[in-house]
Amino acid sequence: MTDPETKHRPAAPALASRLLPLAGIALLLLLWDLAIRFSRVPLLPGPLAVARAIGELAQKGFLFKHVVASLFRVTWGYLLAVAVGVPFGILLAWYRRGGLALAPLVEVVRPISALAWIPLAILWFGVGDLSSVFIIFVASVFPLAVASMSAVEGVSTTHWNAGRNFGLTPGEIARRVLLPAILPRLLVGLRLALGIAWLVVVAAEMIAVDSGLGFLIIDARNAGNRYDLVVAGMVLIGTIGLALDAAMRGIERLPALRWGYAANVSAEAA
Amino acid sequence: MKPRSPLEAVLLPAAAAAAIVALWWAAVAWTKTTVFPSPAAVAGGIADLARKGLLFAYVRDSLLRVAAGYGAALAVGIPLGVFLGWRPRAARAANPVIQFLRPISPLAWIPVAIVLFGVNDSAAIFLIFLASLFPILVSAMNGVRAVPAMYRQAGENFGLPRRALLARVVFPAALPEILTGLRIALGVAWIVVVAAEMIAVNSGLGYLVIDSRNAGKRYDLVVAAMLLIGVIGLLLNVLVQRVSRLRAVRWGFREEAS
Amino acid sequence: MISASSPEPAPGRTKLAIRGLSMMFRGADAEVRVLEALDLDVREGEFVCILGPSGCGKSTLLNIVAGFLPPSSGTVRIDGEEVRGPDPRRIFVFQERGVFPWLTVEGNIGFGLGRLPKTERGKRIRHYVRLVGLEGFEKAYPHELSGGMKQRVEVARALAVDPDMLYLDEPFGALDSITRLEMRRELLRIWQAEKKTILFVTHDIEESVQLADRVVVLSARPARIRRIVEIDLPHPRDLSSRRYLELRDGIFEEIGLAHRV
Numbered sequence: 001m002t003d004p005e006t007k008h009r010p011a012a013p014a015l016a017s018r019l020l021p022l023a024g025i026a027l028l029l030l031l032w033d034l035a036i037r038f039s040r041v042p043l044l045p046g047p048l049a050v051a052r053a054i055g056e057l058a059q060k061g062f063l064f065k066h067v068v069a070s071l072f073r074v075t076w077g078y079l080l081a082v083a084v085g086v087p088f089g090i091l092l093a094w095y096r097r098g099g100l101a102l103a104p105l106v107e108v109v110r111p112i113s114a115l116a117w118i119p120l121a122i123l124w125f126g127v128g129d130l131s132s133v134f135i136i137f138v139a140s141v142f143p144l145a146v147a148s149m150s151a152v153e154g155v156s157t158t159h160w161n162a163g164r165n166f167g168l169t170p171g172e173i174a175r176r177v178l179l180p181a182i183l184p185r186l187l188v189g190l191r192l193a194l195g196i197a198w199l200v201v202v203a204a205e206m207i208a209v210d211s212g213l214g215f216l217i218i219d220a221r222n223a224g225n226r227y228d229l230v231v232a233g234m235v236l237i238g239t240i241g242l243a244l245d246a247a248m249r250g251i252e253r254l255p256a257l258r259w260g261y262a263a264n265v266s267a268e269a270a
Numbered sequence: 271m272k273p274r275s276p277l278e279a280v281l282l283p284a285a286a287a288a289a290i291v292a293l294w295w296a297a298v299a300w301t302k303t304t305v306f307p308s309p310a311a312v313a314g315g316i317a318d319l320a321r322k323g324l325l326f327a328y329v330r331d332s333l334l335r336v337a338a339g340y341g342a343a344l345a346v347g348i349p350l351g352v353f354l355g356w357r358p359r360a361a362r363a364a365n366p367v368i369q370f371l372r373p374i375s376p377l378a379w380i381p382v383a384i385v386l387f388g389v390n391d392s393a394a395i396f397l398i399f400l401a402s403l404f405p406i407l408v409s410a411m412n413g414v415r416a417v418p419a420m421y422r423q424a425g426e427n428f429g430l431p432r433r434a435l436l437a438r439v440v441f442p443a444a445l446p447e448i449l450t451g452l453r454i455a456l457g458v459a460w461i462v463v464v465a466a467e468m469i470a471v472n473s474g475l476g477y478l479v480i481d482s483r484n485a486g487k488r489y490d491l492v493v494a495a496m497l498l499i500g501v502i503g504l505l506l507n508v509l510v511q512r513v514s515r516l517r518a519v520r521w522g523f524r525e526e527a528s
Numbered sequence: 529m530i531s532a533s534s535p536e537p538a539p540g541r542t543k544l545a546i547r548g549l550s551m552m553f554r555g556a557d558a559e560v561r562v563l564e565a566l567d568l569d570v571r572e573g574e575f576v577c578i579l580g581p582s583g584c585g586k587s588t589l590l591n592i593v594a595g596f597l598p599p600s601s602g603t604v605r606i607d608g609e610e611v612r613g614p615d616p617r618r619i620f621v622f623q624e625r626g627v628f629p630w631l632t633v634e635g636n637i638g639f640g641l642g643r644l645p646k647t648e649r650g651k652r653i654r655h656y657v658r659l660v661g662l663e664g665f666e667k668a669y670p671h672e673l674s675g676g677m678k679q680r681v682e683v684a685r686a687l688a689v690d691p692d693m694l695y696l697d698e699p700f701g702a703l704d705s706i707t708r709l710e711m712r713r714e715l716l717r718i719w720q721a722e723k724k725t726i727l728f729v730t731h732d733i734e735e736s737v738q739l740a741d742r743v744v745v746l747s748a749r750p751a752r753i754r755r756i757v758e759i760d761l762p763h764p765r766d767l768s769s770r771r772y773l774e775l776r777d778g779i780f781e782e783i784g785l786a787h788r789v
Binding site for chain 2: 100
């Protein structure tokens, strides 16, 4: 995959490639600042105002409180979704008939946005933390089930056959062939689902809770048009989302699992 | 997983659906709940909406919003993604920005959208645009980046100028990956339209979900709306998958021969 | 020269008996007949090559014999028993991608030895690592190995469980021609040492004449047995000898290929 621009020139120094991303971010910030300065929309904040807002949150101790609250809810909802969704997806792929019967039904429930579950969540769990966790659970469990199912379907026939050839019982095949073989794809699915869980935290925290980054965004606007806090919340969400994603990628690169990388597992965007 | 016959592919899910409806009906009858609707109530709710002409109107409105936002995302995302994929340096600069903006829920953009567009359709369409943009952009970028050098070289060998090279070699080669992104983006667009409608407008399936509850605890309509959302989402997904199966594109999706 | 010591003459009893084997696949519009009424006997300790052009169905044949696919009609018997499914007594050697990427070389080779006590396992693994010439790579993962090395891991894994029969499906197809020659030599050496019955599928005429006691030449789809060629050359086989060339050219002609390109 040669860069057509540098085909005939010596390779660019490593320093340049590290500066480029920073340059991109700097450019974005500059454009943002200029856009605000010259726009007729006085309400939207520029980057400096947002930075100040974050500082304000940190000073008052709210920063920590909101971040922890959101992480807490996402962790619970996500882990529950993993505990339910991954085995479910594996079973769907293992038992052909079950899979054929239930997979289309999962595909019907999956497009229902997390927000659309709010009325039912409130009905079943009342208003508060439990509903929020439920919303996150519902949003992550279906993508996880589908990812697990497709990971199992992606195990090469050769490996299945080799397992059968050596006289392994179905239980042994599940343990010694299936689980290791699906691990790389499953990890990618887990990473993507974590992204979804985090994305949904904003929707989840609309249910009259009183802490969390999602709550911050909604409340800041409702309580006094503090758009600098709104955007501060967005920035924090974006940053933490990036950090979570990077952490999961780090897990994918662990030495014990690196074979999956090398075995050309097609991951989503690099 | 391949069904052994088309009959199996239809019969099994239908049987499972019937079983679930039966369980649902039994659960409602057994717990004697007054709030959660029975399957019959939901069906009645749908019929009610159809009679009032609202069913068609709401579905149409939601679909139109999706079409507008998704179409805009296509118009921006594909050319931009192809450009970024073609110029790796630009991609390296843009990548952190994209990765940063991506996890921010479209819902978080709502206040911004409202300030920019006011509380109306444009805000909702803007949200859909934002949400669909990223999968399309990223898949176009990756699709073009992954085109093997030898394809480009073959094109250059045949004397193709840059624009023809992009159109006749790079874009078709990247198409399978782009189509995957399109499918994901359509799914996201459908989810977001429902979410956007809950907040910013007063028609559409999303609006129906919220309004039914707020205006009179009509949970039968809430569940009816959810079911419709789910079914239409599934149909949209199937539609894009059919497009992927067209002969012209199927080469990219063929499974590895075992 | 492919070197291996001469095998002891093995009139041997019948190990594998195929009768009337046919296979049909239901395609998109019509039925595809892949195999047509095949009959074949393989003696114990024999090295038999199944030769045919790509797509003729020889891999299907091997998969049926190995028990991974049920035939449309006909029977496959080994030691008189009908084959009903895969069996650790007859191990299939896939191409290098059959190796488990999540296990080391040791882990792969020891894969079928789970029921043995630890010391015995360790001994066997070490023996087969040495046999296929991979000392020093015990803890390596497959993605760190070359194609030829991965192939050797697979052969070692198959041998470690001491099967009666080995099925090899174009195992050297993904390797470069130099490595291929080396691997053939290795395989013959191992065959002499372990005295297994081997069924080897290939599309390479030279390969079949270099390796086999008998070559079963299949026609194009639907595959029938065109001819069974007895290769009466002792090992090590001289690739320039008249007899070798005669046998090779005979098969060329049987398949209908001229001597000039």
